[in-house]
Amino acid sequence: MAFTLIDLPYPDNALEPAVSANTLSFHYGKHHQAYIDKMNAAIEGTDHADKSMEDIVSAARGSNQGLFNNAAQSWNHAFYWHSMAAAETAPSDELKAKIDAAFGSVEELKTQLKDRGAGHFASGWVWLAEKNGELSIEETHDGDTLADSGFNPLLTVDVWEHAYYLDHQNKRPAYLSAVVDHKLNWAFASENLARGSAWTYPA
Numbered sequence: 001m002a003f004t005l006i007d008l009p010y011p012d013n014a015l016e017p018a019v020s021a022n023t024l025s026f027h028y029g030k031h032h033q034a035y036i037d038k039m040n041a042a043i044e045g046t047d048h049a050d051k052s053m054e055d056i057v058s059a060a061r062g063s064n065q066g067l068f069n070n071a072a073q074s075w076n077h078a079f080y081w082h083s084m085a086a087a088e089t090a091p092s093d094e095l096k097a098k099i100d101a102a103f104g105s106v107e108e109l110k111t112q113l114k115d116r117g118a119g120h121f122a123s124g125w126v127w128l129a130e131k132n133g134e135l136s137i138e139e140t141h142d143g144d145t146l147a148d149s150g151f152n153p154l155l156t157v158d159v160w161e162h163a164y165y166l167d168h169q170n171k172r173p174a175y176l177s178a179v180v181d182h183k184l185n186w187a188f189a190s191e192n193l194a195r196g197s198a199w200t201y202p203a
Contacts, residue, residue: 002040014086018178023166030078039070053201058148072145083155085185092190104133114176123160154189
């Protein structure tokens with residue numbers, strides 16, 4: 001089975017000015033497509049060819065770094081596109097209650113996401129995740145992922161430089177403020193929480 005690049009859940013200019021159509025043309029159209037293409041090439045004719053992307057990530061972790069990197073980055077990016085929305089959404093009552101219990105308020109969660117993202121050294125991802133009924137902010141470095149981690153990821157923000165450099169140059173905090181304050185898809189996070197298991201890449 002060959003994987004295809006998922007469609008963006010919004011027009012390519014829908015996230016402006018936080019994330020421009022120009023950035024998406026490279027980040028989605030080139031970077032994400034390249035991860036998909038390299039993963040497909042690596043699994044062709046192997047036992048992985050009929051597995052889900054999540055199973056490929058899990059099987060390759062610790063044993064095939066090249067395949068792991070490309071599969072995990074394919075998954076992370078698809079999850080990231082869904083973690084943003086063109087129009088502001090609101091968390092469900094269930095999610096808001098858990099946010100209030102863990103962080104005090106949605107605004108405090110946003111502050112902590114931005115702080116963790118700004119303080120994350122080098123490349124990686126900052127996540128809002130759930131495990132055993134409790135929410136936490138998690139970080140993964142480089143191409144690592146929560147797809148096979150035991151956590152239920154609810155949202156993620158990409159803090160690789162190519163996610164924001166064309167729009168914000170080296171000002172990662174400006175990018176984080178633009179995305180976290182205005183473009184996070186709380187409806188997607190609410191769906192992930194309600195489902196109770198990690199999101200899966202569309203087959």
